[in-house]
Each structure stands twice: as C-alpha cells, then as structure tokens.
Amino acid sequence: MANVSLFLGCVIPNRYPGIEKSTKLCLDKLGVDCVDLKGASCCPAPGVLRSFDKATWLALAGRNIALSEELDRDLLTICNGCYGSLADANHEVKADEQLKKDVNTHLGKIGRSIKGSHDVRHITEFLYKEVGSEKIRDIITHPLELRVAVHYGCHLLKPSKGRIGSSVERPSFFDELVEATGAQSVEYPDKMECCGAGGGVRSALPDEALALTGHKLSMIESAGVDCIVNACPFCHMQLDVGQVDLNEKNGTSHNIPVLHYTQLLGLALGYSVEDLGIDLNAVVDLEFLEKILSDS
Amino acid sequence: MSIRNEPNVLSRMEKTGSDILKCMHCGVCSGSCPSGRHTSLNVRKLLKKARNDTAVLSDDSLWMCTTCYNCQERCPRGIDIVDAIFEIRTLAVHEGIIYPEHRMVGELLLEHGHAVPINEENRAKREALGLDPLPPTVHSFPEGLEEVKKLLASCKFDELMSEK
Ligand code: SF4
Numbered sequence: 268m269a270n271v272s273l274f275l276g277c278v279i280p281n282r283y284p285g286i287e288k289s290t291k292l293c294l295d296k297l298g299v300d301c302v303d304l305k306g307a308s309c310c311p312a313p314g315v316l317r318s319f320d321k322a323t324w325l326a327l328a329g330r331n332i333a334l335s336e337e338l339d340r341d342l343l344t345i346c347n348g349c350y351g352s353l354a355d356a357n358h359e360v361k362a363d364e365q366l367k368k369d370v371n372t373h374l375g376k377i378g379r380s381i382k383g384s385h386d387v388r389h390i391t392e393f394l395y396k397e398v399g400s401e402k403i404r405d406i407i408t409h410p411l412e413l414r415v416a417v418h419y420g421c422h423l424l425k426p427s428k429g430r431i432g433s434s435v436e437r438p439s440f441f442d443e444l445v446e447a448t449g450a451q452s453v454e455y456p457d458k459m460e461c462c463g464a465g466g467g468v469r470s471a472l473p474d475e476a477l478a479l480t481g482h483k484l485s486m487i488e489s490a491g492v493d494c495i496v497n498a499c500p501f502c503h504m505q506l507d508v509g510q511v512d513l514n515e516k517n518g519t520s521h522n523i524p525v526l527h528y529t530q531l532l533g534l535a536l537g538y539s540v541e542d543l544g545i546d547l548n549a550v551v552d553l554e555f556l557e558k559i560l561s562d563s
Numbered sequence: 564m565s566i567r568n569e570p571n572v573l574s575r576m577e578k579t580g581s582d583i584l585k586c587m588h589c590g591v592c593s594g595s596c597p598s599g600r601h602t603s604l605n606v607r608k609l610l611k612k613a614r615n616d617t618a619v620l621s622d623d624s625l626w627m628c629t630t631c632y633n634c635q636e637r638c639p640r641g642i643d644i645v646d647a648i649f650e651i652r653t654l655a656v657h658e659g660i661i662y663p664e665h666r667m668v669g670e671l672l673l674e675h676g677h678a679v680p681i682n683e684e685n686r687a688k689r690e691a692l693g694l695d696p697l698p699p700t701v702h703s704f705p706e707g708l709e710e711v712k713k714l715l716a717s718c719k720f721d722e723l724m725s726e727k
C-alpha cells in the first residue's frame with residue numbers, strides 16, 4: 268500500500284472538522300500509513316483561483332505537492348476540489364518540462380521544487396484501489412441498513428485526462444465502497460449532476476448555485492433515501508447548508524442528512540455520530556440519527 | 564467596463580490548445596450543461612462570442628459555469644471547453660473585471676493562505692471533536708504562511724487582487 272500524507276485543504280479543517288476526524292479514525296482502523304501534510308495551504312481552489320491566474324494556481328499547488336514529495340509520500344486528498352487542483356497540476360507539470368521549470372522558478376524563491384515524483388490520490392480512489400471494497404466489507408463491525416443517495420461530485424472524475432480512469436458517465440466504484448458498509452446505493456435521476464457550488468458560482472452567484480442544488484435535492488428526495496453520501500466537503504457544504512438556504516428562501520422543507528464517505532465508513536466501524544461530527548452539520552435529522560444509533 | 568489592452572481572445576484560446584474554431588455548433592455542450600438548465604448560461608454561444616470580440620469578458624454568464632466538465636467530456640470535437648472558459652475568465656480578471664465576492668476570496672488567500680480560513684465557531688467544533696483548535700496547515704505554521712505569501716508575490720497575485 269502506498270504511504271500517504273494527508274492534505275486537508277480549507278473547507279474540511281475550517282468548516283467541517285468532523286470529516287478530518289472521521290478520515291483519521293478510518294485510516295487508522297484500516298492500517299494506512301498516513302501522516303499530516305504539515306504547513307500546507309489552500310490547494311488552491313480550482314474554480315476561482317485557477318480562473319484568476321494559472322501561474323499562481325500552479326505555484327501554490329506545486330508547493331503543496333513538493334511538501335509531500337519531501338516526505339517521499341503520495342498526497343492524499345479528501346475533497347474533490349483539492350483533488351481536482353492538485354491532480355491536474357501534478358499531471359500538467361509531469362507532462363510539460365517547460366511548465367515544470369516555470370513553476371520551479373517561483374518555488375526556488377522559497378527553497379523548494381517540484382519533481383513530479385509522486386501521485387495525488389483521492390480518498391475514494393485510494394480506498395478502492397489500495398484497500399478494496401472486499402476488505403472494507405470484512406472489517407466493518409456495524410453494517411448499516413441505510414438507503415443512500417451517492418453523490419460523486421464533478422472533480423473526482425473530470426476532466427478524465429490523466430485521472431482515475433473510471434467511467435465519467437456511469438461510474439460504480441464509489442457505489443461499491445458505500446455498499447461495502449452494508450448500505451444500499453439507491454439510483455436516482457440526474458445522479459451525476461453537479462451540486463451547483465463549483466467554479467466560484469456559490470461564492471458570487473448564490474441564487475444560481477441554489478437553483479442547481481434545489482434540482483439535485485428534489486431528485487434525491489424523489490428516490491426516498493435516509494441520507495446523502497459525498498466525497499467532497501464543498502459539495503457537502505452546498506448540499507447541507509443549501510437545504511437551510513432553500514428552506515428559508517423558498518419555504519421548502521428539505522431535511523436530508525449529508526455525510527462524507529469517511530463519516531459513513533466510520534459509522535460502520537462502530538464510531539458514534541458525535542465521534543464523527545455528523546451532529547455538527549447544518550441539517551440534523553433526529554430520525555436518521557436514531558436509526559443509526561438503534562442499529563449499532 | 565473599459566478593455567485596456569484589447570486582448571485578442573481568440574488567439575489566446577489557440578495558444579492554450581483550446582481550438583474553438585473546430586466547433587461545429589452541434590450544441591452537445593449546451594445540452595449537457597447543468598448550469599444552463601437553470602441559468603442563462605449557453606456555453607456554445609459563449610464560445611462563439613469569444614471568437615468575435617472582447618465583449619465576452621464582461622458577459623454575465625461567464626461566471627455561471629460550475630466547471631463540472633460535462634461539456635468538455637462530451638464534445639465530439641474534443642475541444643477543451645473548460646480550459647477555454649478558464650482562459651476567458653483569466654483575461655477578464657486581468658482586465659479588472661471581477662466580482663467583489665471573488666476578489667474577497669483572493670484577499671482571504673493572500674492574508675491566511677486559505678480561501679476559507681478558520682473562525683471562532685469552528686475552532687470550538689474542532690476542540691469538541693478532540694482536535695487541535697488550529698489544523699496542522701499554514702494556520703499552525705507561520706513560516707509556511709510566509710512561504711505562501713512569497714509565492715503569491717512572486718506571481719504578482721497581490722497586484723492582481725488589488726483594486727486598480
Ligand atoms: S459540443 Fe463541441 S462541437 Fe458541439 S457545439 Fe459544443 S463546443 Fe462545439
């Protein structure tokens with residue numbers, strides 16, 4: 268199994284620390300050799316900062332990757348946005364010597380350099396390939412009887428060049444990981460559609476973002492599920508806080524708990540809702556929490 | 564808004580390999596666009612506009628793209644549509660055409676090294692979970708933050724985000 272350094276990004280440690288905690292608990296149980304990537308910064312965020320200035324985007328991504336290279340480890344992300352930025356930047360630098368030189372001109376000013384010697388991983392891709400859904404199924408102690416709407420999110424799979432190699436139209440590896448916890452991944456219309464947050468839309472045009480979120484939520488609700496499971500804290504925030512915003516704005520009554528995959532896996536490994544910070548979401552559905560507690 | 568340097572949007576697209584002249588206007592991109600279902604974004608028209616003039620730089624729909632890559636994955640001509648959108652946005656930002664909210668994201672990055680920095684509420688959440696109140700990122704490593712600031716200055720990102 269590849270040794271990894273854990274890249275936290277911004278949204279997880281600073282808005283949903285439960286995901287950070289859950290990730291550490293799960294990786295520990297799975298025996299993954301993982302250390303904190305100390306002193307890392309914003310990935311930087313692909314939708315806004317890559318739009319603003321590519322050289323800046325590459326320099327900051329390059330520094331984060333260089334920190335992980337210095338530890339001789341692959342860099343592990345738990346966020347689609349971080350994964351999108353860092354995997355794409357790493358891919359571009361590996362493929363283009365001139366670009367690597369340009370990035371290293373900036374990095375040289377802080378005494379670092381990117382070599383292109385390691386890979387950037389995403390927690391779902393890592394767990395699927397390095398641990399495997401069979402092994403996860405074997406070690407879970409509290410199989411979950413939940414109906415789950417799986418939300419892949421965009422930047423986990425796309426752009427497909429230089430990435431995981433999964434189908435972008437009908438992927439299944441994340442559903443398999445979810446089902447390894449005992450839960451059922453329920454089909455719903457427009458499953459592969461965007462949560463609405465990315466590309467700086469949430470930050471500058473919140474109403475437009477919410478229009479996409481509202482559609483996604485209504486499709487999920489039509490399938491009758493206990494919770495949404497995602498692989499990205501930014502989707503997580505949009506689907507969680509977005510429910511509260513939509514309820515205030517449109518008088519809807521969305522009330523679906525939102526879990527990052529590591530939180531779902533944590534439940535199946537016997538950790539409590541409080542251990543995993545699921546109770547710190549904007550939407551807390553007591554019925555769901557009781558179902559979890561009575562099952563475990 | 565005035566366009567100071569009269570950048571040639573099309574030539575910039577070509578330089579990045581996003582050859583939007585290959586577009587055959589099939590409309591697959593627009594039909595695949597989740598944002599276009601709910602907003603006024605028509606990505607095919609946006610790219611067409613980019614071929615003609617710099618008015619595209621201040622087109623409102625330019626920032627409605629969530630960068631979901633549906634269009635790019637499905638384009639039968641293999642055009643790197645999102646890369647093209649990034650290029651157009653970059654030209655706009657370098658012309659000073661930027662939403663105040665986006666400028667603020669840039670300012671947060673410049674100050675904290677995080678686009679979403681920690682606050683009191685979340686320090687408390689971290690402590691309740693048994694985590695350190697500050698994560699082991701640049702928030703805990705001032706010398707790391709100094710490195711990030713040096714890099715941002717080296718890329719002139721500070722100048723880009725300052726009000727011109
Ligand atoms: S999908 Fe490609 S070829 Fe078709 S209209 Fe869009 S950019 Fe043009």
Ligand code: SF4
Binds near residue numbers: 630
């Ligand atoms: S990447 Fe942007 S333009 Fe393309 S389909 Fe997604 S939202 Fe639409």
